[in-house]
Amino acid sequence: MIDFWFELGSNYSYLSVMRIEELARRAGVAIRWQPFLLGPIFASFGWETSPFVLQKEKGAYVWKDMVRQCKKYGLAWKQPTVFPRRAVLPTRVALYAAEKPWIGAFCKAVMLKNFAADDDIDAEESVRAVLDALQLPAAEILREAQSAEQRSQLRAQTEKAKALGIFGAPMFFVKQEMYWGNDRLEDALASLGEA
Numbered sequence: 001m002i003d004f005w006f007e008l009g010s011n012y013s014y015l016s017v018m019r020i021e022e023l024a025r026r027a028g029v030a031i032r033w034q035p036f037l038l039g040p041i042f043a044s045f046g047w048e049t050s051p052f053v054l055q056k057e058k059g060a061y062v063w064k065d066m067v068r069q070c071k072k073y074g075l076a077w078k079q080p081t082v083f084p085r086r087a088v089l090p091t092r093v094a095l096y097a098a099e100k101p102w103i104g105a106f107c108k109a110v111m112l113k114n115f116a117a118d119d120d121i122d123a124e125e126s127v128r129a130v131l132d133a134l135q136l137p138a139a140e141i142l143r144e145a146q147s148a149e150q151r152s153q154l155r156a157q158t159e160k161a162k163a164l165g166i167f168g169a170p171m172f173f174v175k176q177e178m179y180w181g182n183d184r185l186e187d188a189l190a191s192l193g194e195a
Contacts, residue, residue: 002188003173005034005166006107008087008094008121011052011066011080014111015182016170018075021104027189033103035094036161037154038084038169044162050084066115069182076116085114086122092145092154093127105134 004020006013024031042050052059063079070077090110097103109130113119120126124142131138144150161171165178172179172188179188 001030001032001174002192003032003034005036005161005164005169005171005173007036007038007169008090008107008110009084009114010038010169011062011083011115012168012182013170014115015069015073015075016185017104017107017111019073019182020185023185023189027192029189029192031104033094033098033107034157034161035091035098035107036158036166036169037088037091040158041162041166041168045167053083076112078116078118080114080118082120085120087114088154089122089124089142089145090127090130092150093131093141095154095157096141096145096150102134102136106130106136109133 002020002024004016006017020031038050042048047054052062066077066079069075087110090106094103094107094110097106110121110127113126113130114121127145128138128142131141164173168180170180170182170185172185174188174191177188177191179185179191
């Protein structure tokens, strides 16, 4: 089992969301999807936004790196005109769907909207379009995702991320061992074979 902590507004999470299912399948490893919000984590450090925005040089590097990484993995790429893009509603849906068979397809579709189509992913009509395209009961899922219970669960999920010491995304956990960054996904999966 690998715990996959990711943020739907995170560009490096995009790379992992698009790759993890196939890699985990080949490794015979189950995925526990752990969507959360990075904003409260950054706020706990005293940051108002992503370090890629706060540090101009790091931001410039990241966008060049994303072009290289997407080319390497054969993924579509379009730099978002808004970054980091708010992703509260799709994250609530992802948390609701974390153990459902459509979690991977949903997250991939949201990520493609953000990082390949440069679309707003937080708008209800945007999330509804993703659910409709997956032939899921959008009205029911959106009602559940916006319930007080689901809002509370997302807050608890983000607090759990803080308690685990998560400081960025994507983050992988194999038991208590932490692996940070898309380029550590293969290492995390390989460690399961060493256990």
